[in-house]
Amino acid sequence: MIVYSLYFIFRNRASLLDIHVLVNSPASGSIVGDLLDYLNESWTQFHATAEAKRQLVAAGFHHLSENDDWELKPGGRYFFTRNMSCLIAFAIGEKYSVGNGFHVIAAHTDSPCLKLKPKSNYLMVNVQTVAGRVILRASDGSFQQKLVKVKRPLLRVPFILTGFTVNQDGFKPNLETHLNPLLATKHDDASPDSKDKSKSYHHPLLMQILSEELGCEADDIANIELNICDTQPSCLGGANNEFIFSGRLDNLASSFCALRALVDSCGPKDLSDEHAIRMVALFDNEEVGSDSMQGAGAPTMFQAMKRIIDSLANQYIRESIVECAIRQSFLGFTKNTIDQNCTRVSCANQRYATSGTTAFLFKEVGKIHSLPTQDFVVRNDMGCGSTIGPILASGIGIRTVDCGIPQLISMHSVREICGKEDIDIAYNHFKAFYQTFSSVDRKLNVD
Numbered sequence: 001m002i003v004y005s006l007y008f009i010f011r012n013r014a015s016l017l018d019i020h021v022l023v024n025s026p027a028s029g030s031i032v033g034d035l036l037d038y039l040n041e042s043w044t045q046f047h048a049t050a051e052a053k054r055q056l057v058a059a060g061f062h063h064l065s066e067n068d069d070w071e072l073k074p075g076g077r078y079f080f081t082r083n084m085s086c087l088i089a090f091a092i093g094e095k096y097s098v099g100n101g102f103h104v105i106a107a108h109t110d111s112p113c114l115k116l117k118p119k120s121n122y123l124m125v126n127v128q129t130v131a132g133r134v135i136l137r138a139s140d141g142s143f144q145q146k147l148v149k150v151k152r153p154l155l156r157v158p159f160i161l162t163g164f165t166v167n168q169d170g171f172k173p174n175l176e177t178h179l180n181p182l183l184a185t186k187h188d189d190a191s192p193d194s195k196d197k198s199k200s201y202h203h204p205l206l207m208q209i210l211s212e213e214l215g216c217e218a219d220d221i222a223n224i225e226l227n228i229c230d231t232q233p234s235c236l237g238g239a240n241n242e243f244i245f246s247g248r249l250d251n252l253a254s255s256f257c258a259l260r261a262l263v264d265s266c267g268p269k270d271l272s273d274e275h276a277i278r279m280v281a282l283f284d285n286e287e288v289g290s291d292s293m294q295g296a297g298a299p300t301m302f303q304a305m306k307r308i309i310d311s312l313a314n315q316y317i318r319e320s321i322v323e324c325a326i327r328q329s330f331l332g333f334t335k336n337t338i339d340q341n342c343t344r345v346s347c348a349n350q351r352y353a354t355s356g357t358t359a360f361l362f363k364e365v366g367k368i369h370s371l372p373t374q375d376f377v378v379r380n381d382m383g384c385g386s387t388i389g390p391i392l393a394s395g396i397g398i399r400t401v402d403c404g405i406p407q408l409i410s411m412h413s414v415r416e417i418c419g420k421e422d423i424d425i426a427y428n429h430f431k432a433f434y435q436t437f438s439s440v441d442r443k444l445n446v447d
């Protein structure tokens with residue numbers, strides 16, 4: 001039944017895909033292989049950000065720090081990270097003048113996952129290993145952050161399905177009592193390696209494994225922030241390899257497409273006619289409400305816009321110039337959505353940020369490049385999640401469209417599924433947005 005449904009959905013989209021196949025024939029290059037590499041590298045939001053950083057540096061983007069003064073110039077390409085889980089990258093058009101707009105694609109680096117809690121009360125389900133970051137104590141008394149991955153099956157939740165009356169009540173595990181993982185047959189809290197056992201908030205055995213991975217002493221680990229990860233690599237699947245089976249497609253697929261579109265549309269000569277600033281904003285904590293320093297609820301993007309204008313104006317800028325720039329700006333927020341449709345560009349209620357004009361502008365970009373789009377309308381009897389789009393639209397006052405790579409119904413599970421071709425459609429649409437939005441936007445003026 002499920003297989004039939006998938007088939008039906010994709011058959012329905014064939015007319016749209018026909019156009020797309022021409023655009024994305026192997027000769028023109030598909031980014032799906034690179035996406036799989038990115039997903040396999042990005043086990044956590046920290047790794048996703050670190051990998052994004054590596055790719056931007058390799059493409060020649062200049063690494064900024066929020067702690068320093070910025071000296072920017074038209075034609076320049078820059079990025080900064082916050083908390084190693086939020087990233088903003090931007091490229092300034094060579095014809096930029098102060099007050100011009102920002103063309104932004106936003107996505108998020110975090111995915112629903114289980115996190116390691118101190119000591120034995122771990123919260124998780126069907127998990128195998130851990131990854132994240134640790135704070136290490138150095139011999140000179142300073143501290144440094146290091147990313148870590150344990151690349152072997154380490155934990156497992158021994159879940160007993162027969163304990164639930166699934167047929168009558170549905171699948172309702174108790175999040176506190178049914179999801180404890182198994183690390184070992186026994187653990188010894190009084191490990192002889194630990195100098196100060198009373199301060200150990202995690203299993204000594206786990207700390208020992210992490211220290212081996214990091215090449216340090218267990219006692220040098222001052223703190224840990226670990227996600228529970230599936231060890232199965234992301235891969236292609238389906239009879240014709242038409243699907244991507246992977247964890248974290250929400251929202252790393254969009255993050256990667258946006259990042260790659262920015263890099264590929266901002267080569268040495270690509271910015272010569274651009275009047276605007278092209279930007280990617282990747283936030284953390286979207287899955288838990290965005291209210292954090294590294295989430296979209298923080299004024300990171302607004303502050304970055306202000307600092308960019310400030311630097312390019314070479315003086316402390318008037319507030320009205322920032323407002324002017326924001327009124328000319330445009331944001332595409334890319335959220336994965338459970339849907340069979342191709343690219344979501346509208347929502348029936350305003351918990352999403354799309355309006356008639358922003359949807360029109362986004363679709364117009366697709367039309368110029370022969371890229372398919374479809375409308376997405378939330379059912380009237382279903383709510384739709386509060387997310388980055390409305391947060392930034394209302395917080396900053398920027399015109400916004402919600403758009404996303406569709407996923408089938410396993411979104412938010414350990415292993416998600418999407419259509420391979422949708423990745424290239426999204427990438428090409430995002431690239432087209434950067435390349436042509438300035439000219440498309442000039443055609444429609446709404447006061």
Ligand SMILES: [Zn+2]
Pocket residue numbers: 112250287412
């Ligand atoms: Zn989500």
